[in-house]
Amino acid sequence: MALGKIKADTLEHSTAGSVDTQFAVKGSVKSSINFNGQNVVSIRDSLNVSSLTDNASGRYQINNSTNFGNANYSITGSTGYYTSGTDGANMSLSNGAANMSTSVYGIETDTDSTDTDHTLNCTQAVGDLA
Amino acid sequence: MIETPEFQGIHLWDRLCWAKENLEGHQSDYRVVYEDNLDEPAKVLVPDPNWMACALQGGILPPVEVYWELVKDEAEEGFTKHTRGYLLHNTKPVEAMTEEQAIEYLIMKDVPQHVWRDWDSGNKPKLVICTKQQLPATREWRNAWKISEDLATDKTVAA
Numbered sequence: 001m002a003l004g005k006i007k008a009d010t011l012e013h014s015t016a017g018s019v020d021t022q023f024a025v026k027g028s029v030k031s032s033i034n035f036n037g038q039n040v041v042s043i044r045d046s047l048n049v050s051s052l053t054d055n056a057s058g059r060y061q062i063n064n065s066t067n068f069g070n071a072n073y074s075i076t077g078s079t080g081y082y083t084s085g086t087d088g089a090n091m092s093l094s095n096g097a098a099n100m101s102t103s104v105y106g107i108e109t110d111t112d113s114t115d116t117d118h119t120l121n122c123t124q125a126v127g128d129l130a
Numbered sequence: 131m132i133e134t135p136e137f138q139g140i141h142l143w144d145r146l147c148w149a150k151e152n153l154e155g156h157q158s159d160y161r162v163v164y165e166d167n168l169d170e171p172a173k174v175l176v177p178d179p180n181w182m183a184c185a186l187q188g189g190i191l192p193p194v195e196v197y198w199e200l201v202k203d204e205a206e207e208g209f210t211k212h213t214r215g216y217l218l219h220n221t222k223p224v225e226a227m228t229e230e231q232a233i234e235y236l237i238m239k240d241v242p243q244h245v246w247r248d249w250d251s252g253n254k255p256k257l258v259i260c261t262k263q264q265l266p267a268t269r270e271w272r273n274a275w276k277i278s279e280d281l282a283t284d285k286t287v288a289a
Contacts, residue, residue: 129143
């Protein structure tokens with residue numbers, strides 16, 4: 001990655017119109033993680049994450065490397081199993097797993113409403129960084 | 131080993147993107163087990179492989195004290211958004227760490243301060259650094275995990 005800068009507020013296509021670059025800056029994923037929540041919990045890959053805390057069965061907190069500007073950023077995620085499908089598997093945001101802050105957010109994974117550990121867990125967070 | 135560009139003044143997120151593109155992730159065997167609430171099971175901190183690569187490389191991560199400043203700001207009544215995010219980007223990055231130093235840094239960043247500042251004041255430690263092999267092999271009783279009273283290095287640290 002070159003460290004040079006191109007500064008532009010707008011990108012303009014020859015015929016299709018233009019778009020403000022802030023859509024890309026503000027709208028892209030700023031933090032993401034893919035981890036295994038079973039057996040010895042481990043992180044497969046990530047962006048802007050310093051660590052994952054295994055809080056309890058089906059309860060985890062993701063610790064960001066770069067803080068978000070405020071604690072109202074947006075998080076999406078999905079969960080399931082590599083080998084046996086995803087029937088009944090859910091992921092939800094959880095202040096019970098961790099109080100959401102600019103550096104931390106918590107998630108819960110369950111199967112039919114019982115907290116359970118799943119092999120495949122992915123989250124992405126979008127928002128302005130500090 | 132690839133040389134780290136001069137990153138002071140570059141947004142931390144941009145540095146992490148550079149690292150992801152140029153550094154091989156490092157899966158650490160270390161885990162940090164801690165208890166921050168007697169009514170809850172022990173928690174296990176898992177280092178991120180990309181973050182660990184940054185720590186081992188050096189010149190990328192800010193000093194951990196910068197994070198403490200942001201925690202202080204966020205704890206202020208009426209906090210709405212960070213106004214000192216520049217501390218992350220403009221403070222001189224820390225030099226390369228050993229894996230053990232990186233774990234200590236991570237504890238001071240991601241474990242609650244009241245746990246690590248006062249980790250050894252009770253009847254047993256509130257925080258233990260161990261290898262993942264020292265954790266229970268299955269999660270069957272995960273919600274009952276506590277730091278073991280017998281912390282010999284050849285035994286599991288939580289059960």
